[in-house]
Amino acid sequence: MEYKAKLPSRNSNVSHATPIKEFSTLVFGVAALLLLVYWLLGFLVDYTVDHISDEHAAEIYHSLNNVASEQIPADTAASPRLQTLLDQLVAHSDIPYRIQLSVADAEQMNAVAFPTGHIVVFQELLDGLSTENGIAFVLAHEIAHFKNRDHLRSMGRSVLLMTASMLLGFSDNDVMQMLSPITNFSIAQYSQQRESSADATALILLNQHYGHIGGATEFFDLLQEKDNELSFAFSHYFASHPQIQQRIEQLQHLGDSMGFEIKPTITKN
Amino acid sequence: MAQITIFFTLIIIGYLVGQALEKKHYKSIAEREQALVNLVTTSSKRPVGKMDAIVHCELVRGNVVVSIDYFKRLVAILRNLVGGNVRSYETLIDRGRREAILRLKESCPGAIQIINLRIETSSIYKGEGNQLGSVEVLAYATALYSNEPI
Numbered sequence: 001m002e003y004k005a006k007l008p009s010r011n012s013n014v015s016h017a018t019p020i021k022e023f024s025t026l027v028f029g030v031a032a033l034l035l036l037v038y039w040l041l042g043f044l045v046d047y048t049v050d051h052i053s054d055e056h057a058a059e060i061y062h063s064l065n066n067v068a069s070e071q072i073p074a075d076t077a078a079s080p081r082l083q084t085l086l087d088q089l090v091a092h093s094d095i096p097y098r099i100q101l102s103v104a105d106a107e108q109m110n111a112v113a114f115p116t117g118h119i120v121v122f123q124e125l126l127d128g129l130s131t132e133n134g135i136a137f138v139l140a141h142e143i144a145h146f147k148n149r150d151h152l153r154s155m156g157r158s159v160l161l162m163t164a165s166m167l168l169g170f171s172d173n174d175v176m177q178m179l180s181p182i183t184n185f186s187i188a189q190y191s192q193q194r195e196s197s198a199d200a201t202a203l204i205l206l207n208q209h210y211g212h213i214g215g216a217t218e219f220f221d222l223l224q225e226k227d228n229e230l231s232f233a234f235s236h237y238f239a240s241h242p243q244i245q246q247r248i249e250q251l252q253h254l255g256d257s258m259g260f261e262i263k264p265t266i267t268k269n
Numbered sequence: 270m271a272q273i274t275i276f277f278t279l280i281i282i283g284y285l286v287g288q289a290l291e292k293k294h295y296k297s298i299a300e301r302e303q304a305l306v307n308l309v310t311t312s313s314k315r316p317v318g319k320m321d322a323i324v325h326c327e328l329v330r331g332n333v334v335v336s337i338d339y340f341k342r343l344v345a346i347l348r349n350l351v352g353g354n355v356r357s358y359e360t361l362i363d364r365g366r367r368e369a370i371l372r373l374k375e376s377c378p379g380a381i382q383i384i385n386l387r388i389e390t391s392s393i394y395k396g397e398g399n400q401l402g403s404v405e406v407l408a409y410a411t412a413l414y415s416n417e418p419i
Binding site: 003005006007011013014015017019020022023026027029030180181 | 273284299302303306307309340341343344347348350351354356357359360362363
């Protein structure tokens with residue numbers, strides 16, 4: 001036998017397929033898995049939240065006072081008139097605990113519901129809205145977050161998502177970053193869904209209080225006037241709130257389908 | 270948004286630069302292997318041929334540290350979740366071993382045979398999750414020299 005030095009013609013120790021194919025298969029596979037897990041966990045959270053008693057929910061909110069009260073902006077108590085309006089709306093909503101209303105002096109066209117049982121409205125919003133009905137709708141929307149227990153739902157989701165990602169070993173920064181568009185997208189979509197649902201509850205509360213839904217869209221009309229900033233084409237998929245035009249249309253549609261009337265509004269004084 | 274943009278830019282840069290460098294490295298490996306193809310290399314403890322002709326022998330070694338790019342590392346991380354062949358690491362190991370042997374051979378010009386070749390691989394940054402995966406490959410052997418062909 002004669003020895004002849006020769007190199008192998010093909011390297012069979014490495015795969016010659018393009019790594020992009022493997023990458024995309026893995027990314028889409030893991031993403032699908034994550035979405036499924038998120039959906040299942042969300043289902044679990046919703047089921048639990050729906051079965052918690054009002055007293056228990058109030059207890060959880062109360063227990064958050066110690067940890068979350070620092071996050072509430074420095075504020076002043078709302079005028080008795082505004083607090084009365086809120087109390088009346090709360091009474092329609094069957095929430096058994098009291099909700100505290102404050103006004104914050106920040107330049108923000110917004111109102112926030114804190115899980116501690118506080119609602120904070122920003123002065124700019126109060127100045128901008130011209131009718132009591134308009135203000136009542138914004139308050140009703142924040143009350144709706146308590147009625148629909150959105151804080152508990154989102155807290156439950158965060159806790160489960162964090163636990164799951166830790167258990168699955170996703171604590172690695174890069175993986176979390178790679179998958180962040182997916183988690184952000186699902187969180188945003190869920191949040192938009194909760195906002196729409198809060199709008200619907202608010203509309204019903206407004207109708208219960210005034211007997212009609214006049215002024216319901218005043219806040220959104222105002223926002224739309226102000227909203228002339230350029231936003232990137234897909235940003236609304238990742239936004240926590242639905243698009244304003246969509247919210248106005250949803251409210252109109254819901255008002256029509258439930259046979260709510262629109263009557264003249266009360267001017268704020 | 271900015272963070273995600275930076276992240277995907279890094280992946281794309283990692284992929285393009287990584288692929289280009291790998292291609293270049295493989296080209297160089299192929300050329301140098303072809304040039305050294307007639308140097309008989311075995312893992313046997315005894316030389317092929319007559320032992321009397323050997324006048325001199327020495328320990329030679331070739332050493333290399335290679336790293337993979339960002340893109341391949343991410344593919345490997347994802348692969349670790351589901352299991353299977355970690356294909357994105359294959360070229361890392363392959364390049365490392367072949368380069369180490371080439372460096373070993375290049376370190377002993379004039380040798381007529383290389384025997385007792387051993388290869389050892391160790392990972393650098395072992396256990397450090399946030400570090401890029403790189404390996405060190407050490408090849409060591411005995412180079413034989415002779416004044417006449419054996």
